[in-house]
Amino acid sequence: MFKVTNATGGYGKTTIIRDVTLEVKASEIVALLGRNGVGKSTLMRYATGLILAKKGSVEIAGARAPAAPAKRARLGLGYVPQGRFVFPRMTVTENIAVAAASNGFDAKETVKKMLADFPLLGPKANDLAGGLSGGQQQVLALARALAIKPKILLLDEPTEGVQPSIIDEIAGVLKRINQESEIAILVAEQNLDFCLSIAERAYVMEKGSIYLETDRESLSRDKELQQELLGV
């Protein structure tokens, strides 16, 4: 469904990720684990096309991904970046509407659906996104990514700086959309509990490469690996 093969890339002349290969099957939730600075976000940006690929390729829904990020979005790649990056001087409604309209979907209908799916956003619909709290912005960034009707959703640190009640809500929403709409999800996280609650499988990164592939059962048994990931 979604494949990254031999991904090598970085910023300028610095290479951050090297020969990363991973796969997310249809309607699967996969976690990307690893401590700070191992290249998780870089891998996400590589997959979206926002950084230049030195080597390797990306496959979305069976098609080889074109270079332009906008074209990858249209193939069905949804992206929720670390730090959210909502459009601050646009309203909540506009943030969702512009994503839907840019991919040829009905903006009004999508906004209505998203506001129904995320009741938290309802009362804020006409507020500027820049004025929302961190958790609200995270939910908005998720709604914006879902507005393009993705087949694969990339989430980069969705729990960072988000209050626990909203984290639970996000986990619930991810499970639901994964089951209802069969959206595959790749989530980069430091929050182990969050990952264990939603992902069936995980890749562990270290120094720009994947050094371990594991599943939920062995990860929840392996206390040593958990300690290492938590950086204790």
Added chain:
Amino acid sequence: MELDYLVTVLLSSLSSASILLIATLGLAVVYGLMGVINLAHGEFLMVGAYSALTATQIGIPYPLAIPVAVVTTMLIGAIVELLIIRRLYGRLFDTMLATWGLGMVFNQAAVLLFGTVSPGIGMPQYNFKIGGYSLAAYSIAMILVAAVMLAFVYLLMTKTVYGMKARASIQEPKMAQAIGIDSSRVNTLTFAIGCGLAGFAGAILLPIIPATPSMGLFFAVKGFLTVVVAGPVALTGSALTALGLGGGASVTASFMTSVVGDVFFFLVTALLLWLYPMGISARWRRKL
């Protein structure tokens, strides 16, 4: 001081501020939605003025000559964006140099094509009186034109899909691409619209400001300062700045001399930029 004098000063100052705003809006759109300072903006205004003038000379009535000017400048703007501007994104100073050079080319081309002296378009002048003072109706009508133009741009940028895409692209360029916005196409259109607005300004102001090859310079300097003082909330910011700076300078000029008016303009600009280095609207929570 008499009431009729005050009203006259107020109206003519408001009219000067409106003329500045009309001439500046295109620049504000291009800066506010693309982050590009188009130093050839004044020359696009001049191209608009000559397009309208040429159109009237071949027999097209003046009201129809205005759309001719808009279409002409939009087309030239789109070509300039495709050939030059898009290669220089994110390089503010390089774009300024390139557009400055482009302005010179336009300027000289106009000298070669039209010469340095231009005929007026020979519109009848209507005046009206307030007390003992007479005002030109067309200049005062510019207040209305500025308001309509402002409303048009505001609606275009807030109510249309294109407008949303353009604002998303300037606020978070990478995210805009990642959600499927074709930024380069949006930018071509934004630049063309900015140039079209300059063309409209040149055409609509033609009865008051005759077309000359160097007419752009006057507007380029004041327009540029207005946009920089306005800051990131480009539309509201520019409207307020044009009103304050342009209107203020005009009021000062009517009580003293036009030189003092210009001194007022530049001193207040310097003061505002010292107080708000990122523009007066840097912290505003507004859409545009």
